[in-house]
Amino acid sequence: xxxxxxxxxxxxxxxxxxxxxxxxxxxxxxxxxxxxxxxxxxxxxxxxxxxxxxxxxxxxxxxxxxxxxxxxxxxxxxxxxxxxxxxxxxxxxxxxxxxxxxxxxxxxxxxxxxxxxxxxxxxxxxxxxxxxxxxxxxxxxxxxxxxxxxxxxxxxxxxxxxxxxxxxxxxxxxxxxxxxxxxxxxxxxxxxxxxxxxxxxxxxxxxxxxxxxxxxxxxxxxxxxxxxxxxxxxxxxxxxxxxxxxxxxxxxxxxxxxxxxxxxxxxxxxxxxxxxxxxxxxxxxxxxxxxxxxxxxxxxxxxxxxxxxxxxxxxxxxxxxxxxxxxxxxxxxxxxxxxxxxxxxxxxxxxxxxxxxxxxxxxxxxxxxxxxxxxxxxxxxxxxxxxxxxxxxxxxxxxxxxxxxxxxxxxxxxxxxxxxxxxx
Amino acid sequence: xxxxxxxxxxxxxxxxxxxxxxxxxxxxxxxxxxxxxxxxxxxxxxxxxxxxxxxxxxxxxxxxxxxxxxxxxxxxxxxxxxxxxxxxxxxxxxxxxxxxxxxxxxxxxxxxxxxxxxxxxxxxxxxxxxxxxxxxxxxxxxxxxxxxxxxxxxxxxxxxxxxxxxxxxxxxxxxxxxxxxxxxxxxxxxxxxxxxxxxxxxxxxxxxxxxxxxxxxxxxxxxxxxxxxxxxxxxxxxxxxxxxxxxxxxxxxxxxxxxxxxxxxxxxxxxxxxxxxxxxxxxxxxxxxxxxxxxxxxxxxxxxxxxxxxxxxxxxxxxxxxxxxxxxxxxxxxxxxxxxxxxxxxxxxxxxxxxxxxxxxxxxxxxxxxxxxxxxxxxxxxxxxxxxxxxxxxxxxxxxxxxxxxxxxxxxxxxxxxxxxxxxxxxxxxxxxx
Numbered sequence: 001x002x003x004x005x006x007x008x009x010x011x012x013x014x015x016x017x018x019x020x021x022x023x024x025x026x027x028x029x030x031x032x033x034x035x036x037x038x039x040x041x042x043x044x045x046x047x048x049x050x051x052x053x054x055x056x057x058x059x060x061x062x063x064x065x066x067x068x069x070x071x072x073x074x075x076x077x078x079x080x081x082x083x084x085x086x087x088x089x090x091x092x093x094x095x096x097x098x099x100x101x102x103x104x105x106x107x108x109x110x111x112x113x114x115x116x117x118x119x120x121x122x123x124x125x126x127x128x129x130x131x132x133x134x135x136x137x138x139x140x141x142x143x144x145x146x147x148x149x150x151x152x153x154x155x156x157x158x159x160x161x162x163x164x165x166x167x168x169x170x171x172x173x174x175x176x177x178x179x180x181x182x183x184x185x186x187x188x189x190x191x192x193x194x195x196x197x198x199x200x201x202x203x204x205x206x207x208x209x210x211x212x213x214x215x216x217x218x219x220x221x222x223x224x225x226x227x228x229x230x231x232x233x234x235x236x237x238x239x240x241x242x243x244x245x246x247x248x249x250x251x252x253x254x255x256x257x258x259x260x261x262x263x264x265x266x267x268x269x270x271x272x273x274x275x276x277x278x279x280x281x282x283x284x285x286x287x288x289x290x291x292x293x294x295x296x297x298x299x300x301x302x303x304x305x306x307x308x309x310x311x312x313x314x315x316x317x318x319x320x321x322x323x324x325x326x327x328x329x330x331x332x333x334x335x336x337x338x339x340x341x342x343x344x345x346x347x348x349x350x351x352x353x354x355x356x357x358x359x360x361x362x363x364x365x366x367x368x369x370x371x372x373x374x375x376x377x378x379x380x381x382x383x384x385x386x387x388x389x390x391x392x393x394x395x396x397x398x399x400x401x402x403x404x405x406x407x408x409x410x411x412x413x414x415x416x417x418x419x420x421x422x423x424x
Numbered sequence: 425x426x427x428x429x430x431x432x433x434x435x436x437x438x439x440x441x442x443x444x445x446x447x448x449x450x451x452x453x454x455x456x457x458x459x460x461x462x463x464x465x466x467x468x469x470x471x472x473x474x475x476x477x478x479x480x481x482x483x484x485x486x487x488x489x490x491x492x493x494x495x496x497x498x499x500x501x502x503x504x505x506x507x508x509x510x511x512x513x514x515x516x517x518x519x520x521x522x523x524x525x526x527x528x529x530x531x532x533x534x535x536x537x538x539x540x541x542x543x544x545x546x547x548x549x550x551x552x553x554x555x556x557x558x559x560x561x562x563x564x565x566x567x568x569x570x571x572x573x574x575x576x577x578x579x580x581x582x583x584x585x586x587x588x589x590x591x592x593x594x595x596x597x598x599x600x601x602x603x604x605x606x607x608x609x610x611x612x613x614x615x616x617x618x619x620x621x622x623x624x625x626x627x628x629x630x631x632x633x634x635x636x637x638x639x640x641x642x643x644x645x646x647x648x649x650x651x652x653x654x655x656x657x658x659x660x661x662x663x664x665x666x667x668x669x670x671x672x673x674x675x676x677x678x679x680x681x682x683x684x685x686x687x688x689x690x691x692x693x694x695x696x697x698x699x700x701x702x703x704x705x706x707x708x709x710x711x712x713x714x715x716x717x718x719x720x721x722x723x724x725x726x727x728x729x730x731x732x733x734x735x736x737x738x739x740x741x742x743x744x745x746x747x748x749x750x751x752x753x754x755x756x757x758x759x760x761x762x763x764x765x766x767x768x769x770x771x772x773x774x775x776x777x778x779x780x781x782x783x784x785x786x787x788x789x790x791x792x793x794x795x796x797x798x799x800x801x802x803x804x805x806x807x808x809x810x811x812x813x814x815x816x817x818x819x820x821x822x823x824x825x826x827x828x829x830x831x832x833x834x835x836x837x838x839x840x841x842x843x844x845x846x847x848x849x850x851x852x853x854x855x856x857x858x
Contacts (some may be wrong), residue, residue, distance in 0.1 A: 019454070019455060020454065020455030022434075022793045022794070022797055023793065023794050023797060028691070041701060044615050045675070058722070058724050059716070059722065059725070060716075060717050060721075063716045063717045064717045064783065066787075067717060067784065067786065067787040068783055068786060069786075069790075070786050070787065070790030070793070071786065071787035071788065071789070071790030071791045071794075089821045093790075094789075094790045094793045094794065098432070098433070098434070098793055105608035128503075133725075133726075133728070136728070137731060137732055140680065140731050140732070140752075141731075141732055143679045143680070144679055144680070144715050144733065144752065146678075147573075147574050147575070147678055147679050148573070149572050149573075152428075182493055222762070248677065249650045249676070249677035250572045250677070251568045252513060252565065252568040252569050252571075252572050263682055280690075283510060284504075284506035284507075284510065284516075285504075285507050285510040289503070289506075292448045293562060294624065296561075297558050297559070297560070297561030297562050298561065298565070299562070299565050300562055300563070300565040300566035300569055301565075314662075316568050318565055319534060320563065320565070346507070349511065350507070351510075353510065353511065353512070353513035354510055354513060356513060356516065356532070357458075357513045357514065357515060357531055357532050357533070358515065360458065360532040361457065361458045361530055362459050363457065363530055364456050364457055364458050364630075364799075365797065365798070366797070367509075367678060373481065378677050379724065
């Protein structure tokens with residue numbers, strides 16, 4: 001799918017030359033070791049760099065030039081995977097074959113260069129007003145999670161279940177850490193990002209791999225760098241509490257459960273966990289959906305998800321504030337069924353069919369191709385869907401039951417309205 | 425079968441209107457593995473007052489019924505239709521909007537089987553009192569979930585403010601109380617009135633052979649018998665031009681207050697080319713006035729009146745529409761005043777010229793070409809355009825024709841003070857909100 005060109009130690013260009021899309025997508029990913037401090041600083045950095053630069057010193061000036069380039073989208077974001085924190089510069093621009101103008105791509109690459117290498121500075125620091133404004137923006141983004149009760153409940157559970165563990169560190173860091181970041185510290189993080197981070201550059205579209213590689217080589221001058229040192233062990237420690245109930249001003253009850261599994265992304269049995277998740281609660285044909293939603297009419301959403309980086313399985317359900325106990329009982333009953341190997345041929349076949357469909361489908365978007373390739377790069381050099389499909393097809397129901405038996409429920413978190421508190 | 429080539433876009437669209445009235449569109453996408461299909465009826469939450477098929481008197485049905493019906497289409501005597509799609513490796517879903525109910529799937533294999541399943545399950549209703557009762561618990565939880573989402577409340581709050589009588593002011597899913605009144609008989613009445621093929625569009629996009637697909641759809645439809653197509657009589661109340669409520673505050677626990685300014689358009693009966701031109705021109709005008717390169721945005725961001733949640737949108741359908749501008753903000757009153765002020769200034773002295781238009785036009789063309797990478801966008805938008813007598817692929821040529829005067833004319837229809845409303849959400853305890 002992608003052709004890889006190594007530019008320096010720890011710096012690679014991956015290009016998928018294809019006419020499938022009417023646009024060209026480029027992503028530059030900077031990878032570093034995850035910590036709360038890093039995540040906080042790098043989120044501010046992403047905001048500051050996409051705000052403006054030396055050539056386009058105001059937000060308006062930069063956005064106008066993007067509008068002129070046929071509404072080229074350019075944004076930076078902050079994400080995490082396992083022990084890694086990733087800052088990405090993402091660009092999507094129209095293939096000029098569809099336009100009356102030529103040379104759009106070169107202009108876009110030049111803009112990417114300006115964003116990364118010519119930041120808006122004064123006296124060797126980021127422009128103070130922009131720094132302060134963007135620092136505040138990141139703080140407010142973290143605070144706004146409170147307004148989305150599902151995300152809020154999940155974050156609360158993670159904070160309680162695995163404090164200080166990478167699994168509970170949000171990609172945007174924490175309010176306390178964001179507040180601590182100084183302009184000097186941010187400049188230091190910026191230098192580290194450009195000079196020492198592992199860099200993966202992706203391009204998807206009707207573009208020659210050499211063109212991208214040459215441009216990056218000639219203008220970006222990324223020097224050799226070491227891969228970030230392997231992070232300390234990510235052992236999951238048993239939470240101090242097994243069950244926590246909290247209350248907010250709200251109507252629905254949010255039930256979140258966390259299970260530990262010894263199987264992670266790097267494990268041979270990783271594809272078994274994907275199937276287990278599908279059968280248990282990953283789809284509309286799954287045991288949780290069919291039994292808790294359709295048979296019991298208790299929930300609009302009830303599902304499971306598998307966080308492969310850490311070996312965590314979550315179950316989420318939106319239920320009446322008074323029905324926590326009943327819901328937990330029913331959910332565990334369904335897990336018991338999986339453990340006993342009570343999986344029908346239909347459930348088993350449907351899950352494999354949908355996993356396959358989901359994966360193949362994701363590759364029909366440029367962003368999907370980049371994300372999947374970047375994720376699996378660690379396991380295989382040239383990811384093709386069959387890498388997973390062939391593994392899924394070898395799995396038996398017994399394998400799934402065995403994986404289910406290794407799950408341990410470690411935390412039940414319930415967020416509900418203040419009325420349920422009074423009734424309880 | 426008609427074949428229309430859009431050379432500039434490198435797309436070919438196939439179309440046929442079948443004998444039973446069903447409009448079928450097929451758009452093959454080169455290089456794609458997946459196929460995405462939507463089967464949509466021109467029937468949404470606003471269609472709550474109508475003359476049922478075969479009757480003479482108009483009836484009113486309970487709020488939330490179109491959405492309820494959408495849920496119940498998936499249940500059949502032999503079981504849940506999601507199971508059938510899963511077996512065939514397809515991800516299925518559905519949604520109900522103010523004006524449409526769409527059933528859809530995406531799959532990378534067994535496309536013929538999945539298309540047959542899609543057509544068959546939507547054309548074979550099965551409702552019983554028992555299954556209807558059972559669904560009420562599920563939908564009640566769905567409504568409760570949305571009730572807890574301040575952004576959803578904000579969106580519906582501003583629409584409720586703007587509209588006095590039009591059913592757009594009613595939440596699409598209804599309320600926990602209103603859905604209790606829904607019966608299987610209601611569902612059949614709505615189904616028989618609005619799910620006739622002549623009121624529906626099938627759109628298939630992706631890895632398909634158009635000839636073979638059209639044949640399959642035709643054969644499927646030929647096997648079924650339908651009553652004759654009939655004009656559907658929908659009744660909408662008179663809606664005054666001015667907004668129903670000028671200002672309203674909802675107390676709800678939020679991190680930061682939220683405010684929307686809504687503007688009701690003056691002309692809400694546009695269709696076809698006229699609608700397309702107005703819609704695009706108004707979008708360009710709002711983009712210039714409130715987009716990320718506008719003086720307003722720059723000023724408001726610097727002053728900390730807006731944050732990353734800031735948004736603006738213009739939406740128009742037959743009979744209703746709205747422009748909405750707003751953000752999470754520590755200063756909702758200042759922000760609302762500033763938005764209104766910006767509109768008033770533009771009314772008094774139109775600030776944009778040819779260079780502004782050219783820049784926005786390029787941006788819009790780029791956005792459109794990007795969107796054409798998405799089968800979901802194409803199918804959903806094409807259907808919406810078709811129901812309003814427009815063609816999605818006319819967007820670029822129409823954009824190219826638009827002049828500065830068109831922007832000003834479109835904006836003048838969505839700007840009067842009497843058409844504006846403000847809706848705010850803030851925590852009951854103001855200290856908490858800071």
